[in-house]
Amino acid sequence: MSKTRVAVGMSGGVDSSVAALLLQQQGYEVVGVTLRVLPDVDSAFDVENDPSVVRAKMIAEKLGIEHHVANCSDAFTGEVLKRCHADFSHARTPNPCCYCNRFIKFGWMMDYAKSLGAEFLATGHYVRIEEVNGVRRLLRGRDPGKDQSYFLFWVPDERRNHVLTPLGTYVKSEVREIAAQNGFVNAKTGDSQDICFDIYGSQYTEFLKDRFGEMTRPGRFVDEKGKVWNTHDGFHKYTVGQRKGLGVAIGVPAFVKHVDPETGDILVTGDKSSVCFDRVEMVNCEWHGGVREVGTTFRAEGMVRYRQRAVGCEVTIVDTNKAVAVFDEPLFAVTPGQCAVFYDGDMVLGGGQIV
Structure with missing residues (x-):
């Protein structure tokens, strides 16, 4: 009897590596998939020496499973980067992880997994997927400090029916212990949070601006009485509720209350309750x-x-x-x-x- 084939999204981090191990121990036929999401900045990308690819490949070899590197940079550009650029252009603060989970990880990568003959796609997310009244539902992970259910709310039911999340019942310390016990090279490496943008070493707002053009315009910091307190060189750098980095001294801590994409003006207030x-x-x-x-x-x-x-x-x-x-x-x-x-x-x- 053939085993059920599962593709695991392997970032090279400890979470996805342990997810692959656990599924293998549960009797699945596991295949690893590492996504290359960002387009080259200087065409110097070397798939053989990229750290995340190298770590994922090492774990796959240790587990004795297939490993594939899939280039989805075009899809990532259209579904994540351009959406984020549009959000900033209209004075919205995007959530790139929610875009990525819906359109890339559980969209593009799931389709890629199916092309490999996989019935399920698995990830190292700290969430649970359990059957409730005959329906597979998304629940918080056991580790309250790592729960990622917030970022997966947008994944449609029909997609989630083909998702496995083996880390949902574990806490992070247990996952690291499993990795160490099995001799994984990434057992003690840091979390790869927001790595899609951090690998460029700069704020992703500037990366988007450089890639797609000017997102916003300069403007003023004004209060509710119309008094101008300072100027800024682009409203995409500021978000509602922000207090630090405004360069505005109004005698009390100032908070961003509203950003006007038409004028470029940023409304600031010293009344924190008015930002609630x-x-x-x-x-x-x-x-x-x-x-x-x-x-x-x-x-x-x-x-x-x-x-x-x-x-x-x-x-x-x-x-x-x-x-x-x-x-x-x-x-x-x-x-x-x-x-x-x-x-x-x-x-x-x-x-x-x-x-």
């Missing part, structure tokens, strides 16, 4: 576990940024694309472009992009 909101509108929504009818209102706990404390709220489905959430208490720095994600306990109900 209890009503959030979302678009591009994705709901899980069955169709939610237009007009439906339900209770949930919501987050408007990663690792924020979940707060009780009432969510109303306005139409197939839009929803509104009213929170039990005001939330600090509700930021256009970021994602609002809703839970029932540990189970993800869905969410959308904040407008």
